[in-house]
Amino acid sequence: MSGYMVAVDNGSQSTKVSIIDPDGVVHASARVALRPYDAPAPGRWEHPGDDLWESIVEAVRGALAGFAGDPAEIRGLGLCTIRFCRAALRDDGTLAQPVMSWMDERVSRAHEAESADVRYVTTSSGYIAHRLTGELRDAAGNYQGVWPIDTLTWDWSTDPADYERTGMHRDMLFDLVRPGGVLGTVTDEAAAQTGLPVGLPVIATANDKAVEALGAGLRSQHDALLSLGTYVAAMTVGRESASADDAYWVNFGAEPGRYLYESDGVRRGMWTVSWYRDLISSAGGAASEHELGIGAESVPVGSGGLVVGLDWLAPSDAPERRGAIVGFDGTQGTFHVFRAILEALAIASAEGADRTFEALGRDLGELVVTGGGASSALMLRILAGVYGVPVRRPVLTDAAGMGAAICAAVATGIHPDFDSAVAAMVRVDVRVAPDPAWVEAYAAVRERYRELLPRLHAIYR
Numbered sequence: 001m002s003g004y005m006v007a008v009d010n011g012s013q014s015t016k017v018s019i020i021d022p023d024g025v026v027h028a029s030a031r032v033a034l035r036p037y038d039a040p041a042p043g044r045w046e047h048p049g050d051d052l053w054e055s056i057v058e059a060v061r062g063a064l065a066g067f068a069g070d071p072a073e074i075r076g077l078g079l080c081t082i083r084f085c086r087a088a089l090r091d092d093g094t095l096a097q098p099v100m101s102w103m104d105e106r107v108s109r110a111h112e113a114e115s116a117d118v119r120y121v122t123t124s125s126g127y128i129a130h131r132l133t134g135e136l137r138d139a140a141g142n143y144q145g146v147w148p149i150d151t152l153t154w155d156w157s158t159d160p161a162d163y164e165r166t167g168m169h170r171d172m173l174f175d176l177v178r179p180g181g182v183l184g185t186v187t188d189e190a191a192a193q194t195g196l197p198v199g200l201p202v203i204a205t206a207n208d209k210a211v212e213a214l215g216a217g218l219r220s221q222h223d224a225l226l227s228l229g230t231y232v233a234a235m236t237v238g239r240e241s242a243s244a245d246d247a248y249w250v251n252f253g254a255e256p257g258r259y260l261y262e263s264d265g266v267r268r269g270m271w272t273v274s275w276y277r278d279l280i281s282s283a284g285g286a287a288s289e290h291e292l293g294i295g296a297e298s299v300p301v302g303s304g305g306l307v308v309g310l311d312w313l314a315p316s317d318a319p320e321r322r323g324a325i326v327g328f329d330g331t332q333g334t335f336h337v338f339r340a341i342l343e344a345l346a347i348a349s350a351e352g353a354d355r356t357f358e359a360l361g362r363d364l365g366e367l368v369v370t371g372g373g374a375s376s377a378l379m380l381r382i383l384a385g386v387y388g389v390p391v392r393r394p395v396l397t398d399a400a401g402m403g404a405a406i407c408a409a410v411a412t413g414i415h416p417d418f419d420s421a422v423a424a425m426v427r428v429d430v431r432v433a434p435d436p437a438w439v440e441a442y443a444a445v446r447e448r449y450r451e452l453l454p455r456l457h458a459i460y461r
Contacts, residue, residue, distance in 0.1 A: 004021055008077060016029060032062070033055075052081070056128060076408035078204075088121055129184065136175060139177060140179075142206055151241045183202045215399035222365075225354050226367055230267075240366075270373045280334055307327050342379050346382045370398075389434060402426060
């Protein structure tokens with residue numbers, strides 16, 4: 001089977017572009033870091049300038065430069081961008097104001113125009129799709145948050161109250177396309193900027209977490225995905241569009257008719273790991289996460305009694321919270337703190353996963369782990385011990401990129417359906433069985449967390 005897919009994975013901190021074949025093999029890739037967010041006022045986080053588009057242009061050009069195959073064999077581009085962003089555009093499709101990050105407090109409320117020339121309101125994927133194709137179409141599955149969307153039909157609501165609630169009119173919104181549908185084709189102008197072939201189909205995916213779940217091979221309702229990135233939460237799949245319990249919330253999936261059920265999460269998960277790495281490095285200590293991980297291997301389960309409260313970015317319903325590390329007695333060192341952060345991430349996500357699976361009436365079978373943190377062998381062992389189930393890591397831990405490629409492969413007929421595409425393109429790299437001694441020990445550590453964290457939260461209240 002011939003042909004290649006360009007997969008665009010635009011995340012919180014960088015844009016990665018890969019060129020992937022029908023067997024899931026990556027033939028070229030490039031990553032471009034995004035510039036630091038602007039914070040013009042408390043609670044506001046904006047992408048500076050035209051950073052999203054510029055990073056995608058540079059990353060596409062980098063991937064194409066490293067591609068040894070025939071560009072004429074590229075069949076489609078799967079577009080995946082970070083969820084919850086909001087872009088306000090002028091009539092010509094240019095930015096009327098900076099794109100709001102998912103962390104911006106404005107995306108959790110109704111739209112209020114900040115410029116007189118705002119004509120359209122869309123997501124980051126809608127903005128990028130327009131830059132690529134010139135069309136006013138966006139991925140239906142990327143409309144998470146405050147939008148007048150009908151989650152059952154995957155289309156705009158027919159209830160006028162939804163437009164009143166969100167501060168949007170239907171003529172401000174792009175037309176919606178389901179995962180695996182065509183958003184448009186690459187224009188002459190976009191081709192000149194990116195190096196992509198003119199007329200290349202641009203394929204809709206969904207929100208980045210759902211696309212990541214697809215690319216990680218999350219198909220069974222008894223498995224969960226843990227994405228070890230900036231935001232860390234446990235997710236599973238289902239066919240119901242609404243939650244009957246507040247233990248989880250429902251997102252669109254990356255396949256029509258499928259939904260992603262997501263537990264509470266840590267808003268600066270692996271960012272906290274990077275923060276600690278940089279802190280230690282600046283003091284002349286271990287310079288990399290790999291070195292810290294090697295040192296933490298010798299630290300016993302429970303990190304000498306340290307407990308980490310992971311509120312480096314407080315949840316929106318408790319903005320007063322702060323991060324904390326408690327339990328020092330003089331016996332702990334650099335590697336104890338590092339391991340304690342990893343353990344806290346595992347425990348926080350497991351607590352959310354337990355609530356979700358209990359509410360769904362399911363048993364957890366396996367945990368799929370993706371993202372940058374999935375490269376840590378220690379983290380995989382900790383997760384297996386905390387969750388008490390086998391943990392598997394796919395070959396490509398940039399699962400959002402693989403998910404985007406899968407959507408493109410289905411849309412262009414390279415694979416006949418999503419099941420076939422996942423079976424052909426997603427493979428397991430490592431599977432870690434839980435150590436019974438660690439499972440028992442982490443049960444006690446989790447109890448310590450359950451007792452102590454509410455006390456920390458009370459202090460900040």
